[in-house]
Amino acid sequence: MSHCYQIQEKQFTVWQGYRLNNTVIVELSVEVKNINYCASKCVRSPHCNATSYNNLSKACELHRTIYSTIFITNDTDENQYLAIPKDIYTTTNFAETVQFETTEDKSLSTAQETALETSTIISQQKNWTILGVDDCYWTTSSEYSGTISYTTGGIQCQYWDTDSPHQRQYLPIDTTAHDTNYCRETNHYEGCPGCYTSDPAVNWDYCYIVKCDACNVDERLPVVPTDTTYLFHVGKFIGMVFTCDTLSPGTSVDHCPVSQCGSDDQWTTGYSVSCTDEDCYTDSTTYQGKVTCTVTGITCDFWTLKGAMPAGPDKNTNYCRDPDNTGAPWCYATDPNVVWEFCPVPKC
Template sequence: MEICLKRAFNYETRPTVSCKHLPWVADRSNAEVKRNVNCDLYEKKVYVRQCIVGKGEDYRGKVFTTKSGLICQQWWSKFPHDHWWTPTASNGLELNYCRNPDGDNIGPWCYTTDPERRYESCNIPQCKDEVCITCNGEDYRGQVDHTASGKECQRWDQQHPHQHIYQPEKYPDKSLDDNYCRNPDASPVPWCYTTDPLVERENCNISKCLEKRQRSSFTTNCFRGRGEDYRGKINETLSGIPCQRWNAQNPHEHPFYPNIYECKGLEENYCRNPDGSEAPWCFTSVPEMRTALCLQIKRCADDIEAEDCYQENGKNYRGAVRKTRKGVTCQRWNVNTPHRTKINPLTHPEANLTENYCRNPDGDQHGPWCYTTDPKTEFDYCAIKQCGTNPFYLLTPLVEFSECGKREDRIQSFLRIVNGIPGNSPWTVSLRDRKGNHFCGGSLVNSRWVISTKQCFSSCYVDLPGYSAMLGTLFRDPQEDEPSVQIIPLTKIVCGPSESQLVMLQLEFPAQFNERVSQICLPPERYIVPEDTECEIAGWGETKGTGDETVLNVAKVRVLSNSGCNQYFRGRVRESEMCTNSFQGGVGACEKDYGGPLACRNSDCWVLEGVIIPMRRCGHPGQPNIFIRVSVYVDWIKKVMEMA
């Protein structure tokens, strides 16, 4: 496309790509604008920018009053002040707008309509001063679009002249608008890619706010969201490895100097999150392991306070609570917006589905629920607690499966976990972040759904664009041309009942089943796996030097009764959790295994009996492993899939 030097143009995509120039001055109501379904109207940024870059010679905004409030004189007029400037098609001297045709250091100015005051500055703010930055500018949303050296920034949605990973659709929370300076990667200051082919990126010159923002949200015993405000004193990884001091560069060199990242709390060797990772982390004191998440730090409870209570499973609850546990208002049962209801007063006339009150028409064992007014969350449990503690029961029913949980055990290529060995687990999913890096595991329970753990995500409302599930590979970083690999974007996250620590992730399109990709079976509701049953854990997580860290590892473990497990953990293991022994010198799940499966064979099929969750230590010799017991939440899992 030819370079358009005029004020605005139509960019025509069909039948040919061409520029249709519009007049330099097109503010009048009779300005002709071409309207066509194949044509978009663009306007040069200098005409819409409300601040100036440098001296503001290219300022084309519409301010027409001076800093003292005087009305500007028309540029074509010689009264009350005579002058030699003549409006042309190139100098931008339109109407009586402030301009800087002579490059005056005072910035844009104008002749005034006051006979006693010939001209005056219009005091147009510098773009770099219009919005100041706090901390390192991660929250900067101003309109500076030039680097400190004056280079124009490249648009974030363009890959020319520099290719990059920060596409706006992958990072919707980073506000990568137009070509404005931003800080999506926790650099010391906002920056941008440049339009200079020889200079990839440069920092921007943006003023720092004089008053430091005071934060009242710091936490010490738990963390919220991604944990940027965590200021506790945990200083070791989940594996028990001491953290490296932030002011040290050994054994790992890094850019996070405490004096540069002053507001990130980089004290001593405490776990912190200076770069917006999924949770607090640290550099480790082990040369072979650069970083590790500190997932032993608990997440702060994000449920609102219960407003009522219910008996048993709440099927007979008739109270007036109409909020979910997250504080979202319930959708009325008799309407179909924003969600089309499969359960309503017509389908369940006996359930008292009036207005938008919380009810339990389907006998959900996790209590009253409702459809929500949040378009992204179809249903959720309500801000209601049990009035008392109901007896917890588990069953050992006859198990029958059909097509799920099948695999070709002859496939024994390279595979990862502490003291694990290469193996085959076709339902194990690698969850990938926006940069394409593996960060957690998951299990494929349906062609469109994956189960993982909440600890892998910052919240139940995390922006998923850019996140994906990788299936069909044994390798953590497979070759681009590996034929069996399937990479499917994640489109939806659904958090399980509050105590479950589970999440379900919806895939954008169905996975294709083959010998490398298959779904694992779900157990019957409340099923309890017999003690000493041999099961498998699988993942691409930390091996602590006991395995190949580039491939999936599978390790065999045996189920331990909860009573035996509680002897070790002093009664802290709940019935909604299950345990396995630690054999073979400390077999266990570590960082980046979390969310993966504990699979047990039953009736010639593999069944998802547990989900890997973080523990105080991982793969610790003699320490039992704890998992979420999936059978307790099977009804919720099926409900999510049915309602989608």
């Protein structure tokens, strides 16, 4: 099965010995292996219109343009490259371009080296790229065959053929991954690629990988409540989390500020927000708001049905709390495959 990270040559024009002028804004600067990786990061960034890459320093810059046309200028540094989507207009004083094959790592068809094998991803930000995730799969998560090897929390995955730092209970369904630390779904059927982590304090976590056409995110997102902003959170499910722009004096009401992209490939519609000064926390152990779901939209379980529980009247509720000083409000989840998750409660 192929996965969805291929920047095909027909999608980008690569300019060797050119630079961008000051009509662009640098959104992100990172160090990557080659121009292919640099271009792939542009595809996965919702604000990137072009990339610049230096073959010596390995510096990759993602750029956002001010104008609809990108202005590029000849540069004497032959190690400097630009990768610009072909559907973006450019203006320059030269017409010569080079192909990906002239770079250090040569053709994009070298998928094993670049991990950019698969079907074409067009330069427009479509489907899963809007979520800002690291990779995707087309059919079921058990068939994911990519090379992402870190979790949503940014922790490197433990190798599947070791018991350090965690004793393995499950192995990937994909037997070819048993000697790697790639994110995979295991024979425990978690519902999303994940891994044991290299952090002794974190046994398991999901990876930032979703279904490529999850909930048609490029065509129909949930209605955003008035005076809120949103971000996406990925676990077993994708949660579109709504956060109030401002908070007013008042008393919190029962609410779940998350629309969930569930297993039926539909966004849930029963979300709501509460925008009072009780709906944020400074000290998570004293938070008194009334959020009743996790960051991925899973309904919280009642505390009396679980081990750890808050003191006082809250023990008979399913409100997010932090009874053990974890650092942020959380709750036990009603999903049988998710023990607990943090809640969509912002800091004050």
